[in-house]
Amino acid sequence: MTDTPVFRPSRRSLLATGLAVLAAPAVLTMSSRMAAAQSLADIKSKGKLVVGIQGDNPPWGFLNSQGVQEGYDADIAKLLGKELGLPVEFVPTAVANRIPALVTGRVDVLFATMGMYPDRAKAIQFSKPYAANDIVLVAPKSTVIKTNADMKNFIIGVARSSAQDTAVTKAAPEGTTIRRFDDDAATIQAMLSGQVQAVGANQFYPLRLNKAQPDTYERKLDFVRQYNGAGTRLGQKEWNATINAFIDKIKANGELAKVYQTWMGFAPPEFPETLEGIPFTVG
Amino acid sequence: MGNSFGFGEFTFLMHGLSWTVLLAAIAFVGGGIGGLGVALARTSTSLVARRITAGYIAVFQGTPLLMQLFVVYYGLGLLGLNLPAWLAVAIGFTLHASAFLGEIWRGAIEALPKGQTEAAKALGMHYLPRMRDVILPQAFRIALPATVGFLVQLIKGTSLAAIVGFIELARAGQIVSNQTFAPLLVFGVVGLVYFALCWPLSLYGSRIENRMARATAR
Amino acid sequence: MDYTLDFSVVADALPELLQGCLATIGLALAGMTLALVIGIGGVVMRGSNRRWLRLPVIVFVEVIRNTPFLVQIFFLFFALPNIGLTLNPTVTAIIALGLNGGAYAIEIIRGGVQSIDKGQIEAGLALGLHKSQVFRMIVLKPALRAIYPSLTGQFIMLTLTSSICSAIAAYELTSVAQRIESDSFRSFEVYFTITLMYLGISWLMMTGFSVFSRRYFHYPTR
Numbered sequence: 001m002t003d004t005p006v007f008r009p010s011r012r013s014l015l016a017t018g019l020a021v022l023a024a025p026a027v028l029t030m031s032s033r034m035a036a037a038q039s040l041a042d043i044k045s046k047g048k049l050v051v052g053i054q055g056d057n058p059p060w061g062f063l064n065s066q067g068v069q070e071g072y073d074a075d076i077a078k079l080l081g082k083e084l085g086l087p088v089e090f091v092p093t094a095v096a097n098r099i100p101a102l103v104t105g106r107v108d109v110l111f112a113t114m115g116m117y118p119d120r121a122k123a124i125q126f127s128k129p130y131a132a133n134d135i136v137l138v139a140p141k142s143t144v145i146k147t148n149a150d151m152k153n154f155i156i157g158v159a160r161s162s163a164q165d166t167a168v169t170k171a172a173p174e175g176t177t178i179r180r181f182d183d184d185a186a187t188i189q190a191m192l193s194g195q196v197q198a199v200g201a202n203q204f205y206p207l208r209l210n211k212a213q214p215d216t217y218e219r220k221l222d223f224v225r226q227y228n229g230a231g232t233r234l235g236q237k238e239w240n241a242t243i244n245a246f247i248d249k250i251k252a253n254g255e256l257a258k259v260y261q262t263w264m265g266f267a268p269p270e271f272p273e274t275l276e277g278i279p280f281t282v283g
Numbered sequence: 284m285g286n287s288f289g290f291g292e293f294t295f296l297m298h299g300l301s302w303t304v305l306l307a308a309i310a311f312v313g314g315g316i317g318g319l320g321v322a323l324a325r326t327s328t329s330l331v332a333r334r335i336t337a338g339y340i341a342v343f344q345g346t347p348l349l350m351q352l353f354v355v356y357y358g359l360g361l362l363g364l365n366l367p368a369w370l371a372v373a374i375g376f377t378l379h380a381s382a383f384l385g386e387i388w389r390g391a392i393e394a395l396p397k398g399q400t401e402a403a404k405a406l407g408m409h410y411l412p413r414m415r416d417v418i419l420p421q422a423f424r425i426a427l428p429a430t431v432g433f434l435v436q437l438i439k440g441t442s443l444a445a446i447v448g449f450i451e452l453a454r455a456g457q458i459v460s461n462q463t464f465a466p467l468l469v470f471g472v473v474g475l476v477y478f479a480l481c482w483p484l485s486l487y488g489s490r491i492e493n494r495m496a497r498a499t500a501r
Numbered sequence: 502m503d504y505t506l507d508f509s510v511v512a513d514a515l516p517e518l519l520q521g522c523l524a525t526i527g528l529a530l531a532g533m534t535l536a537l538v539i540g541i542g543g544v545v546m547r548g549s550n551r552r553w554l555r556l557p558v559i560v561f562v563e564v565i566r567n568t569p570f571l572v573q574i575f576f577l578f579f580a581l582p583n584i585g586l587t588l589n590p591t592v593t594a595i596i597a598l599g600l601n602g603g604a605y606a607i608e609i610i611r612g613g614v615q616s617i618d619k620g621q622i623e624a625g626l627a628l629g630l631h632k633s634q635v636f637r638m639i640v641l642k643p644a645l646r647a648i649y650p651s652l653t654g655q656f657i658m659l660t661l662t663s664s665i666c667s668a669i670a671a672y673e674l675t676s677v678a679q680r681i682e683s684d685s686f687r688s689f690e691v692y693f694t695i696t697l698m699y700l701g702i703s704w705l706m707m708t709g710f711s712v713f714s715r716r717y718f719h720y721p722t723r
Contacts, residue, residue, distance in 0.1 A: 055450060056458050063450065063458060065291035067298045091368050094448040096679060100688035101448075104360025106368060123686040157670075161683030179590065179670035180680065182446060185461040186579075186668070192464060193582035195590075195669075212464035345657075345703035346696045347664035349675065353692040361506075361689055435567065442569035446668060453571050460579070467580040474568045474576065481567035 040238050043108050048087050051077040052107035052231075055092030056185040059204060059263040060113040060131075063092065072263040073111040076130060079255060080109075083246050094183045096160045099123055102231055109243065110231035113202075115163030117226075118277030125234050127243045128280045129227035129271045130256065135167045137221040138191075138205050139198035145220040152176045157196030159187045164200030167223035191217075227275065237282040244280060288463045288472075299455025300476060302369070306441045306451060309373045311434055314380020321385025323414070326392045336385065343382030349443050351379050356447050372444045376437065383433050391426035392418060428495070431488035435481045442477075452476060510685040511694045521677030522698055528594055528673050529660035529706075535599025536659065540606025547611060558607065565604035570665050573597055578669040594666035594673070602659040609655060613648035646718045653710040657703055664699070674698060 043049060053073050054061035061073040069090040081088035093101045098112045102124055115133065116126050139145055143154065151172045158165040160180035168178060179196055181187045191199045192212050198220065199205065209217040230247070232239050250256040251271070260268040274280075321339065324332040343351060355375035359366060366374070395418060403413040423430075445454035456473035460466045511518070547558040565573070574597040578590070588596065617640055625635040667676035674695055682691045 055448065056461060063295075065295045065459075065462075067295055067450070089367075092448050092450055094446070096683055097448055097688070099686045100357055100682070101360075103686060104357045104689065105363070106356075106360050106371070119684075120686075160679055165683070180676070181670050182668055183448075185457050188461055189457070189466060189579045190670075193466065193579050194587050195578060195582060342700065345661075346699045347661040347675070349664045350692055350696040350699060354689070354696055357689040357692065439567075439569035442571045443665065445571065446665075453569060453575075456572070457575070466575075467583045470572060470576045470580050474564075474572050477568045477572060478564065482563060485563070485567055 039236070040242055043239070044084070044086065048089050049077075049081050049084060050089045050091060050106075050108045051080075052093045052098050052101045052110040052112050053077065053090050054095070054098075054112050054184070056183055057095075057113055057202075058208070060202075061092075061111070072131065072259060073113060075259045075263070076250075076256070077109075077111040079250055079259070080111075080243065080246050083249070084242075095162045096182055099161075099231070102233060105233075108232075109239075112231070114228055114231050115166075115226035116229045116275055116278050117163070117166060119166075120231075121278040123234075124231040125236060125240050125282060126229035126231060126278055126280060127240060128247045129229050129275075130247050130251075131228040131260070132269050132271070133163070133226050133228055134203040135163050135223045135226055136201050136203065136205075136219045137168065137198055137223065138201040138209065138217050139220050140216050141218050143197060143220070145198060148221065149173050151198070151221075154197040155179060155195075156198050156200060157181060157187045157190045158200035159184050162200070163224075163226050164202065168200035171221070171223055227271065229278075229280070235282060240282050288459070288465055288468055292459045292463060292469075293472075295459055296452065296455050296473065296476065299450055299452040300480075302449070302451040303438065303441050303453075304480070306369070306373055306376060306444060307434070307438045310376035310380045310437055310441070313373070313377035314384050314437075317377060317381025318384025318388055321381055322388035322392060325385060325389040340382045340386050343379055344386065348379055348440050349446060351375055352443055352447060368447070368449055372447065372449055376441065376444075379440070380433070380437055383436075384430065387426050387429045387433060388422060391422040391429075394425055395421055425495075428488045428492035431484055431491070435484050435488070438481055438484075439477065506690060507687060508690050508694070510681065510687045511690050514681045517677055517681065518674070518695065518698065521672075521674035521695075522702060524672050524677075525660070525663055525674040525699075526702060528591070528598065528663050528666065528671070529656070531595045532598025532602055532659055532663065533656045535595060536602030536606050536656075539599060539603025540610050543603060543607035544610045544614060547607065548614075562604045562607055565601055566608075570597070570601055570662055571668060573601060574665065574669055590666070590669045590671035593669060594663065594671040597666070598659055598663060601662065602655060605655050606652065609648050609651045612651075613644040616647050617644055642718070649710075649714055649718065653707075653714075656710075657706055660702060660706060661699060 053069060054071075055063050055069070057071075059071050061069065061071040064070050069092070074090065077090070078088055091101065091107050093107070093110075093112060098110055098114065099120065101107050102110050110124070113131075113133065114120070114126075115135070116129060120126070137145065137151070137156070139154070145151060145154065148171045151168070152175060155177045156168055156172065157179050158168050158181070160182060162184070165178075165180060172178060179190065181190060187196075187199055188205065188208060190196045191209060200223075201219075206217050206219060230243050232243065247256075257268055260266070321336050324336040325340075327333060352372065352375040355378060356368075356371050359371050359374065399417060399421070400413065403417045408417065441451055442453035444451050445457065448454075450458070452473060456469050460469040463469060543558045543561070546554045549555055574593065577588070577597050578593045581588070621639050621643075622635055625639045626632075630638070663673055664675040666673055667679060670676065678691050678695045682688050685691070
């Protein structure tokens with residue numbers, strides 16, 4: 001029994017501590033208010049650009065077997081680093097914790113396959129769109145799903161708080177079983193092992209799934225074409241403007257199209273000038 | 284990205300393993316220092332110090348490690364501390380380890396006969412030399428099996444860093460499993476690697492425990 | 502960085518969170534029951550003089566105690582379907598918790614059984630107590646009394662471990678919290694609150710265990 005640090009604090013101390021801990025948020029609020037707003041100068045003086053990115057979602061953002069960050073998002077972020085003259089440090093984030101990572105100041109900017117949605121725009125500041133992604137439902141060919149209502153008969157897997165989660169949750173009828181996993185890796189794993197019968201997916205899931213079990217999976221429902229934007233914290237006016245100027249620049253000089261072709265295998269679509277409920281600039 | 288579990292994939296797992304070992308080492312050393320402070324405060328004559336550290340231990344032993352990591356990880360950011368992810372995670376593990384090691388060592392200090400302290404006092408030894416030369420060396424010997432046992436728990440616990448997106452052994456396994464589509468093999472290998480890391484420690488822990496049990500039985 | 506804490510999201514989601522607490526307690530109780538069954542069965546097998554009964558128990562205990570729970574639950578959930586065994590998240594979670602807790606329970610119970618003094622049994626029989634009385638009063642009760650603190654401590658650890666079951670999308674407090682977090686992006690507030698809830702659950706369980714212990718394990722003083 002040596003390896004079990006057995007749990008035995010007194011109940012009274014547990015209760016007293018619970019009460020004491022309840023008072024902590026008040027203290028925290030004060031100190032987080034005191035922390036200075038971060039500007040472009042702060043980032044430059046820090047000497048590096050810290051980018052939140054996905055580590056398991058090829059071809060967007062993933063680690064290769066040498067543990068090096070690659071993918072579309074990584075290349076765009078590196079271009080931004082070059083523009084600013086700063087080395088880029090990648091912080092792999094799970095789908096579910098990328099917004100928290102930004103909001104709590106863990107990273108300077110998110111290039112994390114972030115679909116631009118109004119509810120997210122309340123939590124973070126989006127840039128202009130720099131990629132497009134179709135959100136679909138994918139299932140084995142033999143599975144009969146023709147309309148949104150058919151989803152009710154199946155167990156649907158999604159990566160928690162991903163664009164697929166939002167789309168499936170909205171489209172699925174009341175009472176559909178939706179299982180939410182921590183990230184794309186776990187979701188795909190759940191589909192392959194038969195723990196779910198269909199998955200909310202982006203346009204590359206079918207490719208990855210069929211690589212594992214050839215000729216098995218197909219798109220069943222198309223939910224939405226989403227646009228991905230870079231994310232910064234709310235109110236960072238100068239930083240947001242810098243990123244928008246950068247995105248305009250790589251769109252104009254063809255660098256974005258080049259990276260797009262490399263990873264997606266096709267040319268970028270027309271990007272919209274505005275999206276309902278999602279400001280691209282700090283108002 | 285190969286499709287089968289080959290050398291590259293294994294290297295990737297080993298890269299994850301080095302993070303697992305590093306995280307556990309930092310937490311163990313940090314927790315050792317913190318735990319010593321906690322144990323001394325828990326056994327001190329100051330009522331305030333005893334109460335505070337008792338509460339600290341109660342919180343960390345009464346809540347899931349996963350929650351401790353989440354709260355520390357996000358909380359540090361809110362305090363305006365922009366630490367690299369690995370450091371934030373390491374701080375979470377250190378706070379966790381300080382509580383558990385503190386409690387283990389408190390038990391060991393209190394297990395020593397009161398006469399030891401009284402004799403040292405009678406010899407005119409002050410607190411610092413008394414603790415350093417008389418009490419702590421004996422307490423550490425008593426606490427060794429439990430300490431080694433906790434180190435094993437800590438190594439296993441570092442797998443939870445995977446859930447905040449940190450790529451250590453468990454998460455590396457998930458990524459490789461996804462690239463190779465061989466979960467049975469990959470999780471089997473990952474489990475084996477953890478086992479190879481933890482089992483010798485566990486064996487060592489139970490061996491010294493048995494030896495101590497025999498010594499006291501005589 | 503200007504971030505103001507806002508607990509209103511948490512307040513709005515309180516009913517869901519409390520339901521999550523119940524789910525966690527349910528998961529934990531089911532896991533404990535299974536752990537107890539595995540623990541007792543394991544001790545019986547471990548005490549056998551047949552090697553092929555003893556060895557699997559030894560291997561089981563060592564493997565479980567030297568690998569992380571996260572890897573164990575991933576293995577059960579993602580790898581077992583490969584060999585045709587597909588279980589839903591809740592069942593997987595209960596089995597994983599039961600296996601994990603069971604391995605520790607085996608060691609704890611074994612220690613308790615070994616602590617019983619043979620002389621006491623003989624003394625009891627010599628005093629004219631019936632065999633069943635001897636078993637109840639001299640074997641079972643003291644052994645249970647001896648292992649009770651470790652076993653209940655282990656069970657509380659099991660309850661806390663159940664938070665990891667969120668990784669396979671099982672329904673319990675942590676996964677409810679993550680759902681709310683992903684809607685509101687108030688991660689610190691949400692996790693801070695459910696940390697307190699776990700503290701409350703631990704406290705509740707400890708109270709329950711100690712009330713039970715006082716009723717059942719008190720020494721007769723008359």
